[in-house]
Amino acid sequence: MMPLSGNTPLLKLTTADGTQIGSVAQGTTGAGRRETATEGAIRKREDVLRYGIDLGMTFLDTGEHYEDGLSEEITGRVVCGRRDKIFIGSKFNPLNNSYPGVMKAFEGSLKRMNTDYIDLYQIQWPNPSIPLKETVNALMYLLESKRIRYAGVCNFTMQQLKEARVISGNKISTIQMEYNLSNRFAEADIMPFCRDTGVVFVGYSPFSQGRQMFSPDELSLLSNLSEKYVATINQLIIAWMLTHSDTAIITRSTGMENTAANAATAAIALGTADVEAINRLFIREVHVIPTGRIRLLHPETPEPSWIYNTLQDARENRLNMQPGPVELAKEIEEAGMLKPVEIIPTSDQSGCFDYDLIHGQIRYWAWVIAYGEEKPIPANIIKGQRLPENVT
């Protein structure tokens, strides 16, 4: 097996036949939930992913529970006929973190993707009810028996990553975390650790899942650089993310045009001074805000997971979110908050609130379950404006 090692701008992820995998990956979600996805939407999703593969984005990211398995089925169909040229990263639901759970989830993923191996198999979330050792040992069994080529983790704290590495005898090759201009928290510890140990950092949600906002100064810098490099602002953002060594970025586009734009980003070589200018300007501090000052309901942000409006709802976790607020509360008590919630200045006129929560509701409730309503919660205050349509 070739070692997994990286260099900028292209990762040296090498498939069985020696194919080099680009560091710009494609997320395979986007067709919609299984119950509602139409035949047309599924076919279009497959066409766009095949187009991205033709453009060199041969690293596909999926997961057993993404769109109830539909994302893996789509992945299986798009790699058909060229499986050995594709690098598939999949993951299992944290409900399946037990040893037999991992084995069962793995077989299910193989079946849905009609393949007999997974290139990169990852723990999507730690599950505090199941010892990490058990989950890592299951991954190691799959690695040693050559059913997977690499083992990785997602959404782990520094402490959990170190622990997983020790249990695995340093055989955890990747960590997947949210990373973008509004969320650079991995730079503090995870990224330096990756650089020191050769673990490949895989960043997801480069455009903050549509929540990115910029101050006038930030927008001005990005616009100037956009002209200089003859690239869109979103392309610049990915190019900036790729300037870290040993980094892959998971993009996700349901359209041909954005897919082509994303594929082209690996060729944009940002100058050091420009990278430093971005690094200096896009500082996001973590604030600690009393939960009572944060309004949960915001009429303009109909987020799909916007579902638990009371502590009781959150404890009951009727929609079976995984990890749910109660499990996440245990994890927060043991390992600290993984990433801050995202809030914006409130539009509420009553004076009762200062902020509205726009992302991280499960983390919000987990924090309240762990510490009650008195202890302030770590929060990223998102301010500014969205990218105007014509400058993206």
Ligand SMILES: NC(=O)c1ccc[n+]([C@@H]2O[C@H](COP(=O)([O-])OP(=O)(O)OC[C@H]3O[C@@H](n4cnc5c(N)ncnc54)[C@H](OP(=O)(O)O)[C@@H]3O)[C@@H](O)[C@H]2O)c1
């Ligand atoms: N491990 C984990 O826990 C985890 C969590 C979340 C996500 N992920 C992975 O990361 C992938 C991507 O993350 P994401 O979907 O959350 O967020 P994202 O990439 O930040 O945002 C996707 C949005 O960006 C738009 N877009 C894509 N390329 C663009 C471009 N060049 N210019 C302008 N807009 C563009 C897409 O619109 P169009 O479709 O119209 O192009 C889509 O609305 C997921 O598919 C998944 O595989 C992993």
